[in-house]
Amino acid sequence: MVLWGLNSRKQQLWLLFGILLLLAAVGVVAADQAILRDSRILPNVFVAYIDVGGMTREEAEIKIQQALHSTSGTPVMLTDQREVWFVPTAEIDFKIDVKKTVDSCMQFGRGGDFMQRWHDRLAAREHELHLPIQLDLNKEKLALILSGLAPQTDRLARDAALLVLVKSKNVALIPAVEGRTLNIAETVATAFKEPQMQLAFVVDLKFNKQPPKISDADFSGINSILALYSTHFKPWDYDRNANLRLATQRIHGTRLKSGEIFSYNSIVGNRTQQQGFRMAPVILDGKLVPDWGGGVCQVSSTLYNSALLANLEIVDRSNHGRAIGYVPLGFDATVVDGYIDFKFKNNLANPILLYSVVTDNELYFAILGDVRDMPPPIELDYVVHRVIEPVEVKQNDPTLEVGKEVVDESPQRGFRVSTYRIRMINGKEERQLLATDDYDPVNRIVKIGTKPKDAKTPAPVEAKKPPAATNAGATQGTITLQGQITKPQR
Numbered sequence: 001m002v003l004w005g006l007n008s009r010k011q012q013l014w015l016l017f018g019i020l021l022l023l024a025a026v027g028v029v030a031a032d033q034a035i036l037r038d039s040r041i042l043p044n045v046f047v048a049y050i051d052v053g054g055m056t057r058e059e060a061e062i063k064i065q066q067a068l069h070s071t072s073g074t075p076v077m078l079t080d081q082r083e084v085w086f087v088p089t090a091e092i093d094f095k096i097d098v099k100k101t102v103d104s105c106m107q108f109g110r111g112g113d114f115m116q117r118w119h120d121r122l123a124a125r126e127h128e129l130h131l132p133i134q135l136d137l138n139k140e141k142l143a144l145i146l147s148g149l150a151p152q153t154d155r156l157a158r159d160a161a162l163l164v165l166v167k168s169k170n171v172a173l174i175p176a177v178e179g180r181t182l183n184i185a186e187t188v189a190t191a192f193k194e195p196q197m198q199l200a201f202v203v204d205l206k207f208n209k210q211p212p213k214i215s216d217a218d219f220s221g222i223n224s225i226l227a228l229y230s231t232h233f234k235p236w237d238y239d240r241n242a243n244l245r246l247a248t249q250r251i252h253g254t255r256l257k258s259g260e261i262f263s264y265n266s267i268v269g270n271r272t273q274q275q276g277f278r279m280a281p282v283i284l285d286g287k288l289v290p291d292w293g294g295g296v297c298q299v300s301s302t303l304y305n306s307a308l309l310a311n312l313e314i315v316d317r318s319n320h321g322r323a324i325g326y327v328p329l330g331f332d333a334t335v336v337d338g339y340i341d342f343k344f345k346n347n348l349a350n351p352i353l354l355y356s357v358v359t360d361n362e363l364y365f366a367i368l369g370d371v372r373d374m375p376p377p378i379e380l381d382y383v384v385h386r387v388i389e390p391v392e393v394k395q396n397d398p399t400l401e402v403g404k405e406v407v408d409e410s411p412q413r414g415f416r417v418s419t420y421r422i423r424m425i426n427g428k429e430e431r432q433l434l435a436t437d438d439y440d441p442v443n444r445i446v447k448i449g450t451k452p453k454d455a456k457t458p459a460p461v462e463a464k465k466p467p468a469a470t471n472a473g474a475t476q477g478t479i480t481l482q483g484q485i486t487k488p489q490r
Helices: 009-037 057-069 098-107 114-126 139-153 184-190 238-251 264-268 296-309
Strands: 045-047 076-079 084-087 129-131 161-165 170-174 179-182 202-204 207-210 224-232 261-263 279-284 287-292 313-316 343-345 352-358 362-369 378-388 392-401 405-409 414-425 428-439 444-451
Touching: 045 098, 057 098, 076 139, 084 139, 098 129, 139 179, 139 184, 161 352, 161 362, 170 224, 184 202, 224 296, 238 264, 238 279, 238 296, 238 352, 261 264, 264 296, 296 313, 296 362, 296 378, 392 405
Parallel strands: 045 129, 076 202, 392 444
Antiparallel strands: 076 084, 161 170, 179 207, 224 362, 261 343, 279 287, 313 343, 352 362, 378 414, 405 444, 414 428
């Protein structure tokens, strides 16, 4: 064959190549159009495990319906990846849309541009193509189901805590647990949003995280008991013990950074009825009288001794006006609302944590911290410089009949005492003077009856207070009023 007008063999070859290319393009286009006109699904197309390749629309719908018949009644599964809850399909109008599913199969290899169609067709020739099932459900009904499920799926956050074994002086961390609340809107929005490739229908529940208020990091560096001190109380003194427990609860868990100062009054707050405190005996003008918050000084005194043993710096501390029995002489710390506070400073290199335990008759205060801040061996000691004997004071009482006597106040010695913190540092004893305190004696008050027998009780007359006087050297037989106390001490 001779190609007229072409005088070179190279030109003839290029022309031949162009003709062949044109014929191939025409063939491809023709094949594409033939496939578009074909009423059958491309070969190797599957829905889930159902082979619908090469089928007509009607054949594919019948086969899918037959396959679904075996799974009819299978509930929808709701899961948080650990637990599963089953929902009957009828309760949320859940169904497989067979028509839309077959439509997607028919459209495979026929949708998109020319290049996309040929890419899909070539893929179907080489391996199986699994297409998703098209689903339908009532989202409002699903949301209602989820709202009823929420109480079962929600989890409260659990704060980190410390397990403190007081007797063995061991400390262990109980890790925090993150909480969660069911996010109904997100769960509904994402339900079956991903292609469903199998006949097992699962909805992944979505949650909002609820972080704990106290994390593991909050106890970072708290790994040892630096000091521990305890005091006893009478279990039957209910109102006083209620005050003691309330004050202790407010202090428990207080964390102090290095250099931070603890203030008892700031942490515990005012000792009032509105704050939950009860009436119990307090020391007022040297006498025990009922007042709000009686007993809280045992809390401050117990904590004071624990702070001393932890080698902490005492910033502000005052003693009672009279000796008390739950700690040794000189190792009490009184507190009064807005008047007398108890303060100490964390002078250690790392944070500390105040930890308390209250049993039926014993109050413990532990100072927790880093083992690197473990104090040297410490002892507490006191020296009594003077003992002040009480005297007997007789007072006429017009409310008592003549010849009757009543002891209104039991006697108690007074003291002057110095207290010391003794530390062993580098094998040498270091004796630190803490304070020199005065405790007033409590005189024996005897009420003498002056009312004639069968006489009416006269109306009480308000007595004027005698002037305050101090007499640290009071001796037996001397009647004095020593160290008037005008604020209650608990």
